[in-house]
Amino acid sequence: MHRSILIVISTLIALGTVFEFRAQTTQQAPAAKPALDPAKLAEDWMTRLNALDDWYLSVDGKEVGRDEVVNKMMELYARDVIAEVPPHDEEQIGPVLLRGTANFKKWVDKISRTQVKLLYIQKRQTKKQFEGEKLVYSTPLPWGGVGISFEIIAAYSRREDRRKFMAPGSVFLQYGVDGKIERLRLYLSEHAEVVAL
C-alpha cells in the first residue's frame, strides 16, 4: 500500500516536470526569432544612407568603393519595394515614385554620385531638464513586420559645386517579416542653402 502511494507520487512529480518543461519550451519558441528593434533599424538606415558618399575617384578615374556602399544600402530593400522620395533638383516638381529595386537603385546611385558630405541626422527632442532623445515611432503592421518613422535633418553638399544644403524632413519605413524594407517615404521640405554669415 505504502509502496503504491510512493509510485503514484513519483509518477505525478515526473509528469509535472515534463509539463513544466514543455510549457517553458513553448514560451521560449517565439524568442528564437529576434524582434525588429525600431531604434536599431532607424540607426542602421541612417548609417547606410550617410555612407553613400564614402568612396573616391582614383587617379585613373575609377570609382573606388562606390558599388560597395550602394550595395550595402540596397541590401535593406525587398525586391518589390515602393518608394516615394523628393525631387532630385530644381528641374523636377512633385514626388518621385520608384517601384522595384531596379528603379530604387537608380535613386541610390544618383545620391552617391551627386551628393557629398552626407550628414542626415535623426532629430532629437528635449523636454524640461532631460537630454535630447531620438524618438522613433513604431507600430506592428497588420500583415506582419513593423512600421517605423522618425524626424530627420538632411544635410549634404552638391558634388558639382560643393554648395551645402539643409532640409528638415521625416522618414517612414515599413519592414516585412523578413526584415526587408517594403515601403519607404522620405519627405524633405524646403532646402535651404547653408552660407557663412
Added chain:
Amino acid sequence: MKSRITLTILCLVCAALSLAAQTAAPQNMVQITAGKFWMGRAYTLYVDSADLVPLDKLDDRPANNIYLDAFYIDKYEVTNADYAMFVQATDAKPPWHWPQGKIAKGKERLPVYNVNWFEATAYCKWAGKRLPTEAEWEKAARGGLDRNHYAWGDAEVDTGEVRLGAPQSAGRTTDDSLPANLDGTDALPVGSFRPNGYGLYDMIGNVREWTNDWYDANYYAFMPKKNPQGPETGRYRSVRGSGWLDAPPNAIGGPTDNNTVDSRDFSDSELRATTIGFRCAK
C-alpha cells in the same frame, strides 16, 4: 557702282527667301519653337491628398523641366480623307469600320480611328513625317501654357472650388463652355472647337493619339532633360490626350486622370480602338 548695288540687293533677297523657306511651316503644320517646358503633372490633386490613386497608377509625376528642339506638328488629327489617300496609294488596309472599305458619307473630316500604332507610323512615313514623341506631344498640347491642367488653360474650369470646399479640386460646375469633344457619342469633324495657344486643334478631346514612345510608368523619375525619346523598349506604346468617350472634368473630382494635358495612357501597338487616332510631326 550701280551693278554692285543691284548685286547686293539680289543677294539680300535670296538670303531672305532662303530664310523664309526654312521657317515656313509645311501645310497644315505648326512650328513649335525650341525651348523648355514643364512635362508632367506639377500640381497636386485632391485624389493624391486623399491617397485615392494607387501608387502604380501615378505615372505623370514628377514634372520635369524639359528642353526640346524646334519641331513641326500637324494642326489637325489625321482625318478619314487623309487616310483614304494613304490607303489608295499603298494598298494599306482601310479601318474596319469603313463600310466596304470606303469612308461613310459625311465622315470625311472626322479623325481616322481604328488604326493601330504600326499603321499610324506607316501613314506618317508615307506623308514624309513621323509620329511625335511623348514629350513633343505634351509640349504641343500645352499650347504655351505651362503647368496648366488643360490645353485651353485653367480659365475654362469653373473656380467653384471655394463652394465645393475642396481647394485643390479646381472642380467644374458646368460643362457648357467645355472647348473639347469629350463625353460624346462619336468623334466630330476635326477643328470643331477652337485651337490652343499654338493653333493646334483637338489636342484634348475627339480622339486619343498615338505617340512614337514606348510606355513606362517609371520613366519620368529619371528621364533625360533634353529631347527625350522615351524608354528604349517596352510592352505598350504611349497614347496621349483624351477621346470623345472620356469623361469631362467633373464638378466633384476636378481634373481626372484622363483629360488633362499631362495625363498618360498606353495601348498595345496592335490594338485598333475607336477612340485612338493620331497626328504626325516632323
